[in-house]
Amino acid sequence: MASTFRGLTFDAYDAESTALFWANALGRVIAPGATPQHAELADDAASGAPRIVFERVPEGRPVRNALHLDLETADLVREAERLVRLGARRLGGVSAGASWVTLTDPEGNAFDLIAA
Numbered sequence: 040m041a042s043t044f045r046g047l048t049f050d051a052y053d054a055e056s057t058a059l060f061w062a063n064a065l066g067r068v069i070a071p072g073a074t075p076q077h078a079e080l081a082d083d084a085a086s087g088a089p090r091i092v093f094e095r096v097p098e099g100r101p102v103r104n105a106l107h108l109d110l111e112t113a114d115l116v117r118e119a120e121r122l123v124r125l126g127a128r129r130l131g132g133v134s135a136g137a138s139w140v141t142l143t144d145p146e147g148n149a150f151d152l153i154a155a
Contacts, residue, residue, distance in 0.1 A: 047108075049093045053146075
């Protein structure tokens with residue numbers, strides 16, 4: 040018997056607003072019933088995108104997860120600018136063979152935007 044990948048869960052101070060950022064960033068929809076305590080991005084079976092859940096946790100989390108998302112784009116500069124307008128913060132970038140930008144969502148969760 041083996042485990043099956045079900046999706047990703049983000050710790051969040053405000054689950055609904057963090058879900059809104061990621062829904063806009065990924066072109067997804069927030070599932071009905073979202074609250075500041077719990078929110079999910081609706082399943083996207085057509086694209087095979089995983090379930091993403093946001094759960095409220097108290098400030099001062101004792102554990103920081105090293106997991107982060109990698110997003111891919113055909114236009115690194117324009118997409119990075121769009122994500123910053125949505126509330127992301129740019130941390131840095133790399134351009135050596137492969138190009139990518141590291142950003143954070145509005146709650147400080149890091150993710151990489153990679154040039155296709």
